Amino acid sequence: MRYYQRRWLFAVMLLFSSMSIAADNVIVRYLPTNDIKLQLITKKLQSDSSIQDAISLMNDEFIFPKPLTIVFGSDDGPLYDPVVNDILIPYIFLDEVDQRFKAVNYAGDNQGKANPENLGQAVMDVVIHTLFHELAHALIATYELPIVGKEEDAADNLAAVLSIEYFENGAEIAISAADLFYLEGDEIVEFEEADFWDEHSLDLQRYYATLCYVYGSDDAQYAYLLEETGFSDERAELCIGDYERMTNNWLTLLDAYMSPEVDATTPAE
Numbered sequence: 001m002r003y004y005q006r007r008w009l010f011a012v013m014l015l016f017s018s019m020s021i022a023a024d025n026v027i028v029r030y031l032p033t034n035d036i037k038l039q040l041i042t043k044k045l046q047s048d049s050s051i052q053d054a055i056s057l058m059n060d061e062f063i064f065p066k067p068l069t070i071v072f073g074s075d076d077g078p079l080y081d082p083v084v085n086d087i088l089i090p091y092i093f094l095d096e097v098d099q100r101f102k103a104v105n106y107a108g109d110n111q112g113k114a115n116p117e118n119l120g121q122a123v124m125d126v127v128i129h130t131l132f133h134e135l136a137h138a139l140i141a142t143y144e145l146p147i148v149g150k151e152e153d154a155a156d157n158l159a160a161v162l163s164i165e166y167f168e169n170g171a172e173i174a175i176s177a178a179d180l181f182y183l184e185g186d187e188i189v190e191f192e193e194a195d196f197w198d199e200h201s202l203d204l205q206r207y208y209a210t211l212c213y214v215y216g217s218d219d220a221q222y223a224y225l226l227e228e229t230g231f232s233d234e235r236a237e238l239c240i241g242d243y244e245r246m247t248n249n250w251l252t253l254l255d256a257y258m259s260p261e262v263d264a265t266t267p268a269e
């Protein structure tokens with residue numbers, strides 16, 4: 001399996017920093033904006049190696065009959081639009097995530113001192129998780145993949161699998177995304193009916209489900225999550241099997257639509 005570096009070669013990144021990247025499967029557009037704050041976000045996205053790695057992964061590993069376009073700087077979103085095969089991510093989404101994390105000194109030290117670099121990475125982690133979540137919707141729509149259960153849960157699950165299996169220390173991507181779900185859930189004072197019939201699971205359910213998979217992917221390294229989540233021993237044990245099954249199920253479903261592994265040991269015919 002191929003591993004993408006969260007911090008990649010800067011030189012390679014520069015090749016991709018133009019306004020749009022023309023590629024076989026995935027096209028990226030950064031919409032121009034007059035807002036200086038949003039211009040800064042555009043630059044951050046273009047120069048962030050982990051974002052560019054995530055885009056490379058989507059481009060290299062998946063096959064789309066019609067190119068998938070990632071549009072950064074849209075008004076709507078984050079969402080996948082099946083009519084035009086676009087993933088829309090507003091610049092303002094990054095600002096909102098940044099504000100939410102800043103408000104609780106996320107990734108700061110326990111003396112209350114902020115760590116801008118870790119905070120910035122956490123925001124990019126959320127963007128990567130969101131890109132993979134929307135990629136799942138794109139794959140499901142394009143190939144009419146049979147999903148039994150909530151498509152939104154399945155999309156979260158693929159985001160966790162791709163982060164954990166394809167990125168070095170990729171579980172951290174899933175953890176940042178889970179923590180954002182927690183903060184969003186924490187803002188809810190009173191549930192409304194709509195929260196229960198929404199196509200998404202509740203924010204807190206998305207938080208626990210994602211951390212269950214992170215724990216399940218490596219129970220030794222992420223043993224500390226048991227205390228944070230309060231999972232019972234039985235639940236923790238199930239997370240291990242759940243993660244393995246879910247990963248196998250997704251990769252089996254996608255097998256026909258992913259680029260074949262290049263095996264260097266096999267001689268060319």
Ligand SMILES: [Zn+2]
Nearest residue numbers: 133137152155
């Ligand atoms: Zn979704």
